[in-house]
Amino acid sequence: MYQYDPIDQNLVDERVHQFRGQTSRYLAGTLGEDEFRQLRLRNGLYVQRHAPMLRVAIPYGMLASRQLRQLALIARRWDRGYGHFTTRQNIQFNWIALKDAPDVLASLAEVQMHAIQTSGNCVRNITSDPFAGIAPDEVVDPLVWCEILRQWSTFHPEFNWLPRKFKIAVSGSPEDRAAILVHDIGIAAVRNGAGETGFRVAVGGGLGRTPLVGHVIREFLPWQHLLTYMDAILRVYNLHGRRDNLYKARIKILVKELGPEVFARDVEAEWAHLRDGPATLIQEEVDRVGARFTQPAYETLAATMPEIEALIASDKGFAAWCRRNVHPHRVAGYAAVTLSLKKTGVPPGDATADEMDRIAALADRFSFGEMRITHEQNIVLADVRRRDLKALWDEAKALGMATPNVGLLTNIICCPGGDFCALANARSIPVAEAIQRRFDDLDYLLDIGEIDLNISGCINACGHHHVGHIGVLGVDKQGEEFYQVQVGGAQGTAASIGKVLGPAFSQEEIPDVVQQLIDLYIEQRDSDAERFIDVVRRIGIEPFKERVYGKADKKSQGGRGQLETAAS
Amino acid sequence: MAKLIRNRKVVEDSWRLLPPDATVEQAAEGDSIVPLSLWKSSREALIAAAGSGRLGVWLDGADEPGDIVADLDRFTIVAVRAAKFGDGRINSSGRLLRERYGYKGELRAFGELLRDQLLMLERCGFDAFVLRDSENLEDALAAFGEFSDQYQVSAQEPQPLFRRRLAAGR
Numbered sequence: 092m093y094q095y096d097p098i099d100q101n102l103v104d105e106r107v108h109q110f111r112g113q114t115s116r117y118l119a120g121t122l123g124e125d126e127f128r129q130l131r132l133r134n135g136l137y138v139q140r141h142a143p144m145l146r147v148a149i150p151y152g153m154l155a156s157r158q159l160r161q162l163a164l165i166a167r168r169w170d171r172g173y174g175h176f177t178t179r180q181n182i183q184f185n186w187i188a189l190k191d192a193p194d195v196l197a198s199l200a201e202v203q204m205h206a207i208q209t210s211g212n213c214v215r216n217i218t219s220d221p222f223a224g225i226a227p228d229e230v231v232d233p234l235v236w237c238e239i240l241r242q243w244s245t246f247h248p249e250f251n252w253l254p255r256k257f258k259i260a261v262s263g264s265p266e267d268r269a270a271i272l273v274h275d276i277g278i279a280a281v282r283n284g285a286g287e288t289g290f291r292v293a294v295g296g297g298l299g300r301t302p303l304v305g306h307v308i309r310e311f312l313p314w315q316h317l318l319t320y321m322d323a324i325l326r327v328y329n330l331h332g333r334r335d336n337l338y339k340a341r342i343k344i345l346v347k348e349l350g351p352e353v354f355a356r357d358v359e360a361e362w363a364h365l366r367d368g369p370a371t372l373i374q375e376e377v378d379r380v381g382a383r384f385t386q387p388a389y390e391t392l393a394a395t396m397p398e399i400e401a402l403i404a405s406d407k408g409f410a411a412w413c414r415r416n417v418h419p420h421r422v423a424g425y426a427a428v429t430l431s432l433k434k435t436g437v438p439p440g441d442a443t444a445d446e447m448d449r450i451a452a453l454a455d456r457f458s459f460g461e462m463r464i465t466h467e468q469n470i471v472l473a474d475v476r477r478r479d480l481k482a483l484w485d486e487a488k489a490l491g492m493a494t495p496n497v498g499l500l501t502n503i504i505c506c507p508g509g510d511f512c513a514l515a516n517a518r519s520i521p522v523a524e525a526i527q528r529r530f531d532d533l534d535y536l537l538d539i540g541e542i543d544l545n546i547s548g549c550i551n552a553c554g555h556h557h558v559g560h561i562g563v564l565g566v567d568k569q570g571e572e573f574y575q576v577q578v579g580g581a582q583g584t585a586a587s588i589g590k591v592l593g594p595a596f597s598q599e600e601i602p603d604v605v606q607q608l609i610d611l612y613i614e615q616r617d618s619d620a621e622r623f624i625d626v627v628r629r630i631g632i633e634p635f636k637e638r639v640y641g642k643a644d645k646k647s648q649g650g651r652g653q654l655e656t657a658a659s
Numbered sequence: 660m661a662k663l664i665r666n667r668k669v670v671e672d673s674w675r676l677l678p679p680d681a682t683v684e685q686a687a688e689g690d691s692i693v694p695l696s697l698w699k700s701s702r703e704a705l706i707a708a709a710g711s712g713r714l715g716v717w718l719d720g721a722d723e724p725g726d727i728v729a730d731l732d733r734f735t736i737v738a739v740r741a742a743k744f745g746d747g748r749i750n751s752s753g754r755l756l757r758e759r760y761g762y763k764g765e766l767r768a769f770g771e772l773l774r775d776q777l778l779m780l781e782r783c784g785f786d787a788f789v790l791r792d793s794e795n796l797e798d799a800l801a802a803f804g805e806f807s808d809q810y811q812v813s814a815q816e817p818q819p820l821f822r823r824r825l826a827a828g829r
Binding site: 123130212242248330364 | 745746782808820
């Protein structure tokens, strides 16, 4: 966990002061609605369906127990006793009154937190692998680079008014667990043949209205040049990204219109002026930032614990939890554990203030007082002794956070949807719940195996539906909610965008449609090892289309015909 | 006479900002900031009309600052307009003019600007600001003190915080 130094703290405090002034001017009528909107967005405040929503940054997902307790306090004092963890490793509060917002920001600053640039057309929270720093397959620990990028992006004088929002993700492992290819910039920390650290840089990925997979524009950028190269990309985008059309303003459209090769050439030309300038990183700074991270005091432990292995052999429930929610650790005798926020009947990613306090207590007891928020909207305790797994399992069960479904169908990524969000065309949470209820048998879920099912309530794609193996998108047809289903999306190194199966379905039909897709998959797979996405890639989407529409066609063809027109 | 902020002070503005369709005749009246399009189409005539007087030019967000590089030392003022609130191209234009093209004269930001943008624009190299009419300029000066430091390099701060920190032994 990075610890602020006095300058870091001062900047966050000054931001609170600045926002307090802006809010007063707005409430006094001397700052216009539209201008204040732009300013409050840069402090995480949206005006939502019910009240302003405050989105708090959790930089690269790292959170300390004292910070989570402060979030619980905020939920109780200024909200309605809960918060919603998002797919960008942030937390959102849905009921903050505008007049209270400056006080909420001040209370965040007390624990080295903020809502800076969590919205608006600027560089957003940097996201990363929830297993950063502890994953056995990690080549480079991305955390120090994430923090260096956080500082670079915070109040960047040149890039605070970009054409559109800008999202950067960093991964340090061959297996990409940060979905870097669907970000405006995706950074893979790598080592070259000489063992030197550098970055493979992809640009122009993203979801939303125009889902695209990013293009690698530099295979190996030596680490010293990270910030000057970022400056070059952002400057090309700031000057040449489209500002005439909100829907064409993301960098992915610029990259697409220019072509990745031309875009890369423009970046290199810009970089030629910045390269080796004063913003070139130096080892002293990397060391300084690294030293400001707390380091867990790992004990020397045996890699396996006989009593834990025995329990796995004898207790099916514990074994399932270990298989799905316990993850390998680079240090012998330790494991990372996912606390699932995907209990059926609870909106995915939601946690109450009491739950936050209890999770904080678990982090203190089992994981050096730290945790990570994942982009799949769960919480990871990253440094748990294997011998404590049983005790932690018991605690997690008591909290309702031991659902052993990580990587399985019911670990649904889901946006807040029409129940909370002003942008949504349709509700998403009830759809997730209906699917979770349909697939509530653990043996069956384990048999289906690894699959990502993602739901978004509108085209903005906060629920990452494009990269779900099965993706569900809420659409609006004359005031009625319908749902498009797509298959074949994937995150990770083989990222792909799902293809829409056909006309949309009513909410009630969705569990049946998912069932049909799963049935076909089970029939078609060549072994248990062949995952849903593998089968889609092997046989294509046509058989899935036929299965779904062949059976359901007669039922509501008229309504679907209309919908198709609306969607086109 | 209109007022503006120059070098963190509220002062009278003796210059006239000419509209996009301005003519050389209008510019001949002296102390005029002419649109880039007029400069490009009537450069020689403008130089002749100005005689030993002063010249200014203004750019829009989409204009390329590189277009006036060869003439930069002729201008007392280079102004850049933010036609819409939130058009951040002006920030990049300012840095390019100062850092890449070495412009030393007055760099003026005007258009749809609020006090909340002053400090960042100053960091991007601007030293003169015409804000929206609704802004009280004296009050707006406080905005320059909103943030005491910055992580990044900029036109105003050539060294990033990490190098300054190291030099100061912090």
